[in-house]
Amino acid sequence: MSAPQETDSRRRLNREEVLRTALELVDSEGLEALSMRRLGQALDRDPMGLYRYAANRADLLDGITELVLNELAIFPTDPDWQAQLRRIAHDLRLLALRHPNVVPLLVTRPLSTPLGLRPLGTLRPLEQILGLLIEAGFAPNDALHVYRAYYGFLYGHILNELQEYIVDPEENVALLRLGLHRLPARDFPNLRELAPVLADYDGEAELDEGISILLSGLAERLTTGKEAPAG
Amino acid sequence: MSAPQETDSRRRLNREEVLRTALELVDSEGLEALSMRRLGQALDRDPMGLYRYAANRADLLDGITELVLNELAIFPTDPDWQAQLRRIAHDLRLLALRHPNVVPLLVTRPLSTPLGLRPLGTLRPLEQILGLLIEAGFAPNDALHVYRAYYGFLYGHILNELQEYIVDPEENVALLRLGLHRLPARDFPNLRELAPVLADYDGEAELDEGISILLSGLAERLTTGKEAPAG
DNA sequence: GCCTAGAGTCTACGGTGTAGATGCATTCGG
DNA sequence: CCGAATGCATCTACACCGTAGACTCTAGGC
Numbered sequence A, B: 001m002s003a004p005q006e007t008d009s010r011r012r013l014n015r016e017e018v019l020r021t022a023l024e025l026v027d028s029e030g031l032e033a034l035s036m037r038r039l040g041q042a043l044d045r046d047p048m049g050l051y052r053y054a055a056n057r058a059d060l061l062d063g064i065t066e067l068v069l070n071e072l073a074i075f076p077t078d079p080d081w082q083a084q085l086r087r088i089a090h091d092l093r094l095l096a097l098r099h100p101n102v103v104p105l106l107v108t109r110p111l112s113t114p115l116g117l118r119p120l121g122t123l124r125p126l127e128q129i130l131g132l133l134i135e136a137g138f139a140p141n142d143a144l145h146v147y148r149a150y151y152g153f154l155y156g157h158i159l160n161e162l163q164e165y166i167v168d169p170e171e172n173v174a175l176l177r178l179g180l181h182r183l184p185a186r187d188f189p190n191l192r193e194l195a196p197v198l199a200d201y202d203g204e205a206e207l208d209e210g211i212s213i214l215l216s217g218l219a220e221r222l223t224t225g226k227e228a229p230a231g
Numbered sequence C: 001g002c003c004t005a006g007a008g009t010c011t012a013c014g015g016t017g018t019a020g021a022t023g024c025a026t027t028c029g030g
Numbered sequence D: 001c002c003g004a005a006t007g008c009a010t011c012t013a014c015a016c017c018g019t020a021g022a023c024t025c026t027a028g029g030c
Helices: A015-029 A036-043 A047-052 A057-069 A081-098 A100-112 A120-136 A140-163 A169-182 A189-193 A195-199 A203-224 B015-029 B036-043 B047-052 B057-069 B081-098 B100-112 B120-136 B140-163 B169-182 B189-193 B195-199 B203-224
Strands: none
Touching: A015 A036, A015 A057, A015 A100, A036 A047, A057 A100, A057 A120, A081 A100, A081 A120, A081 A140, A081 A203, A100 A140, A100 B100, A100 B140, A120 A140, A120 B189, A140 A203, A140 B100, A140 B140, A140 B189, A140 B195, A140 B203, A169 A189, A169 A195, A189 A195, A189 B120, A189 B140, A195 B140, A203 B140, B015 B036, B015 B057, B015 B100, B036 B047, B057 B100, B057 B120, B081 B100, B081 B120, B081 B140, B081 B203, B100 B140, B120 B140, B140 B203, B169 B189, B169 B195, B189 B195
16 A cells, blocks of 8 residues: 555556556657557556557547646636636646647647547637637637637747757757757858847747737727637 | 659669658658658668668658748748738648648657757748848847747648648538537537538638738837737 | 679568457356 | 356467668679
8 A cells, every 4th residue: 555556556547547657658758659568568567458448549649638638727707718818828838848748749639630529628628718708708700710819829839939949948058059050051041140049938928928919909809899810 | 764653663763752752652641651661662662772862760751841841932032021921821821731641740840859950941931031021121039039920820820720621521511510419518519509610611711811910910010110929 | 804882672670559369357147 | 156157458469660780783993
């Protein structure tokens, strides 16, 4: 009882438990480190046994994205929809920074599955944000457009920020300089000149600024009753 | 000579040729269909011989993204920067629709490679758009911010649109209805109600609308000399 | 004619996802 | 209390993967 780990290996697992250690594996060693055999040995179980909790590897990946998205709290009945959208944006950003290795999953998996057939957990944010917007007074049609603009902006920002994200900030500048120095000066003058600016990128501030612009635009469209902008 | 295909297999290949048929393979059969062996047999060559043109599989993928991005024409000296940005946006959208299977690559590869070490071809759009903006009068600092907003919006939109994209529009409605019907009504009322709206999503119009909003915001900031919005 | 260098080929190794057979333990029917 | 059945865990095996290293073959220089 002192060690509820994998040592007494006869404990019965469940899907969530499997997904959780799969997530740990991805977080610590990257996506391609996640194989059935590797996961099996992390759980001290036969790899084949895992098929009891995930139909196949793809389903495992879907489960991970679902698990991660469940970390995101949304309160669709909050009357202050702007504050809510702003908080969700920051939360999602932090979530992406916490699990950078699963961001490719977040972004990629939906591309290969028609909307209606996706894991329910991944549709929850969409549903709830639609609810939030409709509650706030948007017509359902417009709510969808607003969601697209919001979601598009968010994912765009996350991709932006993660592309320039490197764990050790010390190393950041070094690597950046190193890499940019490699660029042929005559073909990439602008990029090289902007190296220092690239190096100190404040993702949180940039996200917040962008969200402010978006929200003010949306609020105006809500009160004047015009159609919402595209995303 | 009548068939410059793979039949007389003694012709010497080059990297571009290899990448091009790799791209064809990905376009027609998906990303996971691209293996060294498969590609080798598509070129009627020994799979090992391909390592002459790509250091490894990752390099092959990088090459494909580079090849695809090269389809994008940018004229950094065009004085009408707004028209230019609008055209590029539409071109990139079409490019994504033309090669939906490589979009995951476009989006994912940069996440695993520090900016400075990326294939030069993938940095060209960044460099040239920075040039365009600086030429237009933005301070280099602001140009970077503007680029991020622009790029983030674009990629966000593409991800949005591709998630709802299905080849056969006939099937589209069917699948969508089918899928959404599967959703538990009490948990997903909004999503189910919006099914018809989801079905006819005009990506081009939505992109154009969004770009207009973005550009007008940017133009204003350019003339008033304020800082650019975040992305 | 021979030697060399390089391109093309083959084999082999350690990994992968997963189908199917097999072993095992537990529970149920009599 | 015993046998059968039922479901879970495990094992083996197959087809595929990326790629290191050895080998063969060819073309060109002397």
